Amino acid sequence: MSLGRVSAVAAAIALCGACSGQGSGRAQASSAPQGEPVTAVGCPTQAAESQCLTIAANGKVYDLAGANVDMSRNVGVSIRGRAAGEATECGLKLTDVKVEYLGLSCGMAPDPYGPDVKDPYR
Incomplete structure (x- = not known):
C-alpha cells in the first residue's frame, strides 16, 4: 500500500466520524x-x-448525484473531480467524477434477513 493511499485512508477514518450529519x-x-x-x-x-x-470535505458539501456511488458497499470513498461552478440544493456540483472505494467501513449493511431477525451485535 503506498504512502498516499495510507494517508487517504487515515484521513477518511478521521473524517467519517463527523460526516454522518452532512447533506441536509x-x-x-x-x-x-x-x-x-x-x-x-x-x-x-x-x-x-x-x-x-453528498460528501463533506474542506468545509464544503459536494453533490454526488452524477457520481454513481454504490451505497450498498457501505465503505468510504475517495472522490476526484472538477467543480462545475454551481450549487444544487444538495451541495456543490461536480463534473468528471472518479470514485475509488476504500477499505473503510461507513456503516452496517442492510440486514439480509429482514427486520424480524435479531442480530446480537446491534
Whole structure:
C-alpha cells in the first residue's frame, strides 16, 4: 500500500466520524470556481428527506448525484473531480467524477434477513 493511499485512508477514518450529519439538503452559499480540482475522502451520506447523496470535505458539501456511488458497499470513498461552478440544493456540483472505494467501513449493511431477525451485535 503506498504512502498516499495510507494517508487517504487515515484521513477518511478521521473524517467519517463527523460526516454522518452532512447533506441536509441545502447547498452552501460559496461555490468552488468552475474547473477547480476537487478531492474528497470520507463516507458519502444520503439524506432521506431530500434524496441528496453528498460528501463533506474542506468545509464544503459536494453533490454526488452524477457520481454513481454504490451505497450498498457501505465503505468510504475517495472522490476526484472538477467543480462545475454551481450549487444544487444538495451541495456543490461536480463534473468528471472518479470514485475509488476504500477499505473503510461507513456503516452496517442492510440486514439480509429482514427486520424480524435479531442480530446480537446491534
